[in-house]
Amino acid sequence: MNGPPPPPHSLRVAVVGAGPAGIYTAEALATQDRVPVVVDVLDRMPTPYGLVRYGVAPDHPRIKSVVTTLQEILQLASVRFLGELEVGGNVTTDELLQHYDAVVYATGACVDQKLAIPGEELPGSYAATDFVSWYSGHPDAVQPFSLDVRSVAVVGVGNVAVDVARMLTKRPEDLAATDLPVPVIKALRASTVQEVFLLGRRGPEHAKFTSKELRELGELDDVDVRLNSADLDVRDTDVPRAAQPNLRMLRSWVGKEAAAAPRQLNLRFWSRPLRVLGKGRVEALRVERTYLDEQNRLRGSGDVEDLPVQLVLRAVGYRSVPVKGVPFDKVRGVVPHLDGRVLDPAGQIRPGEYVAGWLKRGPSGVIGTNRLCAVETVNQLLEDLCSPGSHRRSLDSPLEELLATRHSPPSTWAGWLAIDAAEQERGQAGGRDREKIADWPTLRELSRGARPEG
Ligand code: NAP
Numbered sequence: 001m002n003g004p005p006p007p008p009h010s011l012r013v014a015v016v017g018a019g020p021a022g023i024y025t026a027e028a029l030a031t032q033d034r035v036p037v038v039v040d041v042l043d044r045m046p047t048p049y050g051l052v053r054y055g056v057a058p059d060h061p062r063i064k065s066v067v068t069t070l071q072e073i074l075q076l077a078s079v080r081f082l083g084e085l086e087v088g089g090n091v092t093t094d095e096l097l098q099h100y101d102a103v104v105y106a107t108g109a110c111v112d113q114k115l116a117i118p119g120e121e122l123p124g125s126y127a128a129t130d131f132v133s134w135y136s137g138h139p140d141a142v143q144p145f146s147l148d149v150r151s152v153a154v155v156g157v158g159n160v161a162v163d164v165a166r167m168l169t170k171r172p173e174d175l176a177a178t179d180l181p182v183p184v185i186k187a188l189r190a191s192t193v194q195e196v197f198l199l200g201r202r203g204p205e206h207a208k209f210t211s212k213e214l215r216e217l218g219e220l221d222d223v224d225v226r227l228n229s230a231d232l233d234v235r236d237t238d239v240p241r242a243a244q245p246n247l248r249m250l251r252s253w254v255g256k257e258a259a260a261a262p263r264q265l266n267l268r269f270w271s272r273p274l275r276v277l278g279k280g281r282v283e284a285l286r287v288e289r290t291y292l293d294e295q296n297r298l299r300g301s302g303d304v305e306d307l308p309v310q311l312v313l314r315a316v317g318y319r320s321v322p323v324k325g326v327p328f329d330k331v332r333g334v335v336p337h338l339d340g341r342v343l344d345p346a347g348q349i350r351p352g353e354y355v356a357g358w359l360k361r362g363p364s365g366v367i368g369t370n371r372l373c374a375v376e377t378v379n380q381l382l383e384d385l386c387s388p389g390s391h392r393r394s395l396d397s398p399l400e401e402l403l404a405t406r407h408s409p410p411s412t413w414a415g416w417l418a419i420d421a422a423e424q425e426r427g428q429a430g431g432r433d434r435e436k437i438a439d440w441p442t443l444r445e446l447s448r449g450a451r452p453e454g
Helices: 020-030 050-054 066-074 093-099 128-135 159-169 182-189 211-218 241-253 369-386 399-404 413-429 440-447
Strands: 011-016 037-042 079-082 102-105 125-127 151-155 195-199 223-227 263-268 271-277 284-292 298-307 311-314 341-343 349-355
Touching: 011 020, 011 093, 011 369, 020 037, 020 050, 020 066, 020 369, 050 066, 066 079, 079 413, 093 102, 093 349, 093 399, 102 369, 125 128, 128 159, 128 182, 128 311, 151 159, 159 195, 159 211, 159 263, 195 271, 211 223, 211 241, 223 241, 271 298, 349 369, 413 440
Parallel strands: 011 037, 011 102, 037 079, 102 349, 125 311, 151 195, 151 311, 195 263, 223 263
Antiparallel strands: 271 284, 284 298, 341 349
C-alpha cells in the first residue's frame, strides 16, 4: 500500500493485469466515494504497463506518454502493485477469492492469431507479436531476430502490421534515440532488408489501420512506397466515411515513387496468403488475388503469385489466453460476462469475479477505450458489493501472509522503481532517455533490490 493502513471495513479488490485496462480499473475503484477500498494490481511481470511497455512502438513516444497517468494511478494511496504473481501459476484464482472481496481479470490479449495455411510453421515465418516482443525488450521474446534477409512479407493491414512495416523500413539512425535494447539496435543497423510487402486480404476501404499510422509510412525517409493503382479503384460511395481519409492519402501517393530509395514498401490489397513456400525455411509466400462476391464473402480469383520473401510476419490480430480457473469463450476469445460480471458456462453470474479490457471486449480500440470499459466493470462491482443488503464474504488474512509462506514473494513498486532507474541510467549513458532491460536475471535482481554486478 502506498499510503497509511486502510480502514478495517475497506473493500479489498485484486486486479489481475497491470496493463492499461487493469490500471484504469484500479483508478475507477480508488477514486469512487461509495466505499473505502484497497486495490492490489497483480502482474506476472515485475514491470507494470502491459502493452504500453511491450507493444506500443518505441518511436511512438506520445502514445507511450500515457505511462505518466498510469504511474500516478499506481501511486495512489489505496493502490499497490504486486509483480511476479502469475494467476494460475504461483497463485490461484481460489486463493485470490479467499483473500479479496472481488477479483477483476484484465490480462489483455497477448498471443497471436494464426493464418492456418501450409508452411506457416517454417523457420522464417513468425507472429508479428514475436517481432514486437523482441524489439520491445520483452524478456520472454521467443528469439532474437536477425534481419539478414532481402524481402519480408507482413500479412494484415491493421496498426500492428503498420508498426512492424515501419520498424523494418525506418532508418536505424531514426530509432537510435528510442528505448530499444542495444542488441535490437545492432540488429536493425545490420539489417539487409530492402523490400517489405504489406498485404491486405481485402481492399483499402476495409483496412483497419488508422490514418495517423498510415501517414507515417508516407513520411519515412529513404523509403519508396509503392501501390497498385488498380487496388484504389473503388467508387467513393462504396467507401465508409471512416476510411475516406485513408483512401485519399493512398491515392495521393500513387506515382510518387522514389526510385533511388534504398528500401521499398509495397502496399498490396486484395491479396491473401495461400501458402508459405520453402525447403527448410521460408523462400516465398504464395498469394492469391481476391474479390468480394455479391454476398460480401471473400473469394479467391485463382490468380496467384509467389512473392520472393525470406521472412513472413503475420499481423492478423491478437488473441486472449484463458486465465486458469476462469470461464473462457474459445470462439470469441473472451471471458463470458454481463457488463463486466463474469458468467459461468450456464450463464450464471460468478459472485466476486469481474473482467475488463481486451479479455472482456476482444482486442480492439485505443488505450483510452479501456478507461470506459473499466468504469463499466467497476460500476457493476460496486453495485454488487456496496448496495444496501449486499453481502460481503468474510475473508482470510491479507494475501501477503499467504505469499510469505511461498518460496518467492512478489516484487513491489519499489522493485519496479529500481528497474526504471537502472533503465534510465543505462539510456543516459548512451545519450538517450532509457534503454530497456530485456533479460529476466537482471530484472529479477533489480526488482529484489540487489544491483547486478557490472
Ligand atoms: P486488427 O486491427 O484487427 O487488424 C488485423 C488485420 O489482419 C486486418 O487487416 C485483418 O483483415 C487481417 N487479417 C485477419 N485474419 C487474416 C487472415 N487469415 N489473412 C489475412 N489477413 C487477415 O489487429 P491489430 O493490428 O493486431 O491491432 C489490434 C488493436 O491494437 C487494434 O485496435 C489496433 O488499432 C491497436 N493498435 C494500435 C496501435 C496504434 O494506435 N498505433 C498500434 C498497434 C495496435 P480483415 O479486416 O479482412 O479481417
